[in-house]
Amino acid sequence: MRRAETLTKAYKINNNSHQHRIIMKSIRELYRIGIGPSSSHTMGPRSAALTFVDRNKSAAKIQTTLYGSLAATGKGHLTDKAIIDSIEPHVPVEIIWQPTVFLPFHPNGMKFEAFDENGNVTDSWTVYSVGGGQLADENGPISSGAESPDVYSMSTMTEILEWCQKYGRSYWEYVDECESPEIWDYLAEVWQTMREAIERGLDCEGVLPGPLNLPRRAATYHVRASGYKSNLQSRGLVFSYALAVSEENASGGKIVTAPTCGSCGVVPAVLYHLQKSREFSNARIYRALATAGLVGNIVKHNASISGAEVGCQGEVGVACAMAAAAANQLFGGSPAQIEYAAEMGLEHHLGMTCDPVCGLVQIPCIERNAYAAARALDANLYSAFTDGGHRVSFDRVVEVMKQTGHDLPSIYKETGEGGLARTWRE
Numbered sequence: 001m002r003r004a005e006t007l008t009k010a011y012k013i014n015n016n017s018h019q020h021r022i023i024m025k026s027i028r029e030l031y032r033i034g035i036g037p038s039s040s041h042t043m044g045p046r047s048a049a050l051t052f053v054d055r056n057k058s059a060a061k062i063q064t065t066l067y068g069s070l071a072a073t074g075k076g077h078l079t080d081k082a083i084i085d086s087i088e089p090h091v092p093v094e095i096i097w098q099p100t101v102f103l104p105f106h107p108n109g110m111k112f113e114a115f116d117e118n119g120n121v122t123d124s125w126t127v128y129s130v131g132g133g134q135l136a137d138e139n140g141p142i143s144s145g146a147e148s149p150d151v152y153s154m155s156t157m158t159e160i161l162e163w164c165q166k167y168g169r170s171y172w173e174y175v176d177e178c179e180s181p182e183i184w185d186y187l188a189e190v191w192q193t194m195r196e197a198i199e200r201g202l203d204c205e206g207v208l209p210g211p212l213n214l215p216r217r218a219a220t221y222h223v224r225a226s227g228y229k230s231n232l233q234s235r236g237l238v239f240s241y242a243l244a245v246s247e248e249n250a251s252g253g254k255i256v257t258a259p260t261c262g263s264c265g266v267v268p269a270v271l272y273h274l275q276k277s278r279e280f281s282n283a284r285i286y287r288a289l290a291t292a293g294l295v296g297n298i299v300k301h302n303a304s305i306s307g308a309e310v311g312c313q314g315e316v317g318v319a320c321a322m323a324a325a326a327a328n329q330l331f332g333g334s335p336a337q338i339e340y341a342a343e344m345g346l347e348h349h350l351g352m353t354c355d356p357v358c359g360l361v362q363i364p365c366i367e368r369n370a371y372a373a374a375r376a377l378d379a380n381l382y383s384a385f386t387d388g389g390h391r392v393s394f395d396r397v398v399e400v401m402k403q404t405g406h407d408l409p410s411i412y413k414e415t416g417e418g419g420l421a422r423t424w425r426e
């Protein structure tokens, strides 16, 4: 029996309340390496389209109907391109946009239908892109076949914190105990991809794709920040790293969801900055990524990381919590301090809406990543000044985030109908 199973079993025996755990997936499911600009609007639909066309290669035509949020902001997020690029090499495809029709299960619904030469429907599949590139139907998450099995027997921060304190461990050790040993190779690949996105982004100048004609800013921020004295320079460099990754994402570059494409700049910016300024080894960065992944996974499992479901608090808010926990661990925080840093990262993003201008992952998304990276470092510092004791637990904030997200009107959940998106149109 593996050490994790032994320890967890011993823990369960001594804690009856922990006997009925809901199983949680590998952090590989959270950190997906892929092409931007949107995990829910690009990666998820691309994966669904590939699955459907694979089983209908002899169809005369495939029709894809996009519903709700997927249809409302799908053009800006390149959803149609992701689907057409996946299906059209095999079968002609037609896209139908239904932005005002919300299927009850999730706001990001899609229906794929295959037709024969007489116009008869030969296959039909309704599927949902539920965030972070994950697909689901009414029965729950759908495995793409490449997905990893469930590996975690504990799915809340409270119980994992208790485990850490009981056994004198840290969060990354819980990851190490539960995942297969290959997780460290995977995290090395994740870190390599994150670093490359920063370095490419810092090198690129010009305008981002789309009608906003938004200039890339990472290179300028980086150059200007380098001219300041160290305390201002530090903040400017963090901004530049987050901008670099988010701009790469907005232009369809290769990034890692952390936890989503729209929020992919926060974790790499914080870790890259800390590695460069404090010379943390790669091994310590991988452990920080493991803890950050666990934080994001807990939210994904118990609430949502989908902007269409809970607003931007579930994307950039969760990214901030992940980065805050990772930073706190790197600076030697205790499990309680790490939990506190993650809690503040999320708590102070509660209620944050998703209102992308023109449906593009650009305004407010790109700047928002830079701000959240700075806030993650603040949350780390704030927690470091305490013994980790505080009133509102991370798990409670996750519950509140979920409820707040459900209470938000749909115009603030990736439909491009409210907030900044609406102001821009007007």
Ligand code: SF4
Residues within 6 Å of the ligand: 262, 263, 307, 308, 311, 312, 313, 315, 316, 353, 354, 355, 356, 360, 361, 362, 364, 365, 414
């Ligand atoms: S506003 Fe936030 S949730 Fe919405 S698309 Fe941008 S990053 Fe994603």
